[in-house]
């Protein structure tokens with residue numbers, strides 16, 4: 514051994530000692546991660562490093578479950594800019610950003626930060642969150658950047674699924690293109706803020722599935738979201754933020770929620786004993802969950818044949834299409850509304866609320882105020898409570914056609930559709946106030 518080699522051997526030995534003496538869940542300045550090296554979260558749940566997805570030869574920097582079988586990837590940094598070789602290096606740079614470079618120092622991906630830190634370092638938490646912190650402050654709320662703010666296709670327990678209204682940060686899921694390609698695919702899933710906020714799953718710009726608005730208990734279109742032994746959940750909405758979040762009840766059951774490349778929102782669970790992932794639930798349950806399958810003013814009933822019906826007082830817009838099971842043109846009113854003489858409302862129970870993209874809402878009004886407000890505006894077509902907890906509260910108004918309503922056997926809710934008085938068997942001379950009384954009776 515010549516002296517130079519000896520020095521090199523000693524140097525690398527000292528370096529490896531240094532790495533052992535450091536936390537193995539942290540990347541610090543001047544100590545990058547190269548392809549082949551990984552860091553592991555303190556509890557051993559998650560690992561960060563380079564991988565190639567499926568049959569792809571491309572290399573990506575990602576985070577995956579370390580203990581669970583198949584080690585599913587939950588987050589990818591350079592999903593749109595893959596490495597074609599194993600020259601990737603992830604480093605922490607001043608004043609506190611993560612940079613992924615290739616063999617020629619080309620930047621493939623970097624984190625962002627609006628603040629700077631004196632002692633920046635990146636730590637992989639046991640929640641699966643990679644945070645850029647200052648010193649030893651491991652509170653994600655104080656972090657300069659966190660991977661939980663930039664979800665890919667996976668929603669992990671403790672991740673906020675929704676918006677920071679102050680900064681405009683929209684934490685939504687986007688599907689992988691395929692099992693071999695983590696670049697953004699056709700589907701996105703997140704909270705839509707036009708009208709009364711609701712969850713939408715989109716294929717490109719088109720809505721594919723609509724879990725709908727939060728009604729205080731669950732999303733209107735996901736009746737199976739109920740209290741269960743595996744996970745708890747919350748929905749937070751205030752001036753600063755609006756998000757959905759779930760937590761594991763028993764940490765020995767691991768759960769992840771994935772938006773699959775073919776556009777399904779699925780929950781998978783894993784336990785030590787079983788050591789395999791099993792499908793826990795799928796948000797979309799049947800054909801009636803296909804967005805607007807029955808067209809405008811139609812209602813989908815999964816146990817009926819045909820499954821599409823027009824709402825009461827409506828008839829197919831194009832009967833011949835309807836007869837051939839093409840419901841896309843929807844339904845029109847059998848009797849025109851007469852706002853001046855007075856209209857009334859038909860009550861629907863056990864349903865998923867219509868699309869709220871162009872709705873109006875006021876969360877401090879009651880149902881009676883809501884009814885009279887709808888009646889006083891000739892373009893208002895339906896109303897409902899925005900929150901169904903207790904006796905119900907809040908007011909939600911729809912204008913124009915009602916889209917994507919379906920019937921549920923359980924956990925559906927109520928809403929009221931404007932109808933011509935004659936359709937309701939009301940006298941045309943009924944006054945405005947009498948209409949209000951009728952609403953109370955129904």
Ligand SMILES: *[C@@H]1O[C@H](CO)[C@@H](O)[C@H](O)[C@H]1NC(C)=O
Nearest residue numbers: 597615616617618619620621
């Ligand atoms: C490294 O990345 C840069 C910028 O993305 C790119 O132009 C260059 O071709 C890459 N080099 C290699 C060896 O892949």
Ligand SMILES: *[C@@H]1O[C@H](CO)[C@@H](O)[C@H](O)[C@H]1NC(C)=O
Nearest residue numbers: 610612620622623624625626
């Ligand atoms: C990091 O990447 C973003 C794009 O994602 C870019 O706008 C920004 O300038 C980059 N910042 C640095 C310091 O490279």
Ligand SMILES: *[C@@H]1O[C@H](CO)[C@@H](O)[C@H](O)[C@H]1NC(C)=O
Nearest residue numbers: 536632647648649650651652
């Ligand atoms: C972080 O570092 C400060 C100062 O070095 C020390 O006082 C504190 O105990 C440390 N906190 C943790 C959680 O290690």
Ligand SMILES: *[C@@H]1O[C@H](CO)[C@@H](O)[C@H](O)[C@H]1NC(C)=O
Nearest residue numbers: 762763764765766784785786
């Ligand atoms: C958590 O789940 C494990 C395995 O299913 C079980 O043995 C344990 O009793 C559970 N703990 C609690 C607090 O429910």
Ligand SMILES: *[C@@H]1O[C@H](CO)[C@@H](O)[C@H](O)[C@H]1NC(C)=O
Nearest residue numbers: 690698699700717774775776
């Ligand atoms: C995604 O969209 C493209 C273009 O519309 C289509 O060719 C492809 O089959 C779609 N992929 C999936 C998984 O739906």
Ligand SMILES: *[C@@H]1O[C@H](CO)[C@@H](O)[C@H](O)[C@H]1NC(C)=O
Nearest residue numbers: 874875876877878879882908
């Ligand atoms: C909402 O309704 C309450 C009670 O009727 C009213 O005081 C308030 O001004 C309304 N807010 C808006 C934005 O219309």
Ligand SMILES: *[C@@H]1O[C@H](CO)[C@@H](O)[C@H](O)[C@H]1NC(C)=O
Nearest residue numbers: 872873889890891892893912
């Ligand atoms: C009815 O409501 C719509 C939508 O909020 C609004 O644009 C319109 O001005 C209202 N009309 C009346 C007469 O209040």
